[in-house]
Amino acid sequence: MGLIEIHSHLLPFVDDGVQSKEQCLSVLGAYKQAGFDRVVVTPHLYNPYVSTRTANIRLMYQWAAEEAAKMGLKLFLGSEIFIGSIHPEHILPFMSRFALVELDYYTKPLFLEHYNYILLKRGYHVILAHVERYQWFSPKDPLAKKIKELGVHFQCNVDGVESGAAAKWINSGMIDVIAGDNHGNTGVPEKLATLLRRYPDISAKMNSLFIDDERIQ
Template sequence: MFDIHNHLLPGVDDGVKNFDESIKFLETFKKNGITTVFFTPHLNHPSVKTNVAKIKENYEKIKIHCEEFGIKSFLGSEIYLTPDVKEFIPIKDYFLLVELPTDIYPVYLLDKLFDLQLEGYEIILAHVERYKWLEGNGLLVDRLKHMNVYFQVNLEALNGSNYFLKRDLVDFIATDFHGEKRSSIDFSLFRKYNDIIEKGKSILKL
């Protein structure tokens, strides 16, 4: 199983603070069947400032520990989409995990996503359940799906009333783990929604 969205890379954003903590959590992930981890620290976030060079430096260090645990790791990023965003670290060279404002529809959304697609990127929208302007907006959901935009839902939002789950619109499930300050992870959900995991594997060619 794999986790495509988390803040386990230590000391770079509002996620896990140091290497010791990160190593401890990675062990827990491995024990619970997660064998592939995509580290996705924030980039271009309005309130969490991050640095690409520092992210790459810390990834090179944590990667060695991942190898010791038998965890396959990749570096990516969670990009807060703004009209002028330029800096990102794609997952597997061409997948962009994209975060959006939660309360207000970003008017530049479709244009910007289309531009990124023209540049050769595939888009994964992070935690789609958080965007109040998207849930229930069938026309916009259809439009995004026709553009081949993938939807990721966080584990804690996986329940029978989830708008996206009910409509079979979920391509990825992920922890979005930020360390102990947020709720603990129910790893059993990865097994429960194994069909979504399989879908994600085929998209990412894992």
């Protein structure tokens, strides 16, 4: 089985990710080249700092999935859901069940545990995106342990690992997923592939988490 990227912004004309069809294709090509066979596109939803043209999502996904298939890549549609003070109404999970969730970098959201509980109750597997970016959060925070026990999976970004910002998270053993959060960079796939080789435990967790997609899809 090839590698999987579960956090990317590669649909053109949708969010702050790739800006053209050509850019989308060259980044997808870079994933194939680096040994990936599955890529999940996760356009921002409800992020107050990013405007997302939701009307374009399905159309662009359809186009990109066909192009990806020609390269031997399977493309999945998901989303990156911002949880702030309002509980998001619409969830676009990938592989029918994974909800990628992002939070404010500087302010600890109230009721986070409650929101996660609701999502989990509704049958979603919550993946908390780029945990290393939240200034108010650390592996020692009792909330981290609490939501981890609830069943929330923790993801860190390639750039967070490279800068050292994610080191305390990696060392804590709490990271389940490393992802590119790729906004259109052809260098990210190879970097992610290298990190997945460097951290075989995390790679193994990812393989067991995302393995039975075929049966469920």
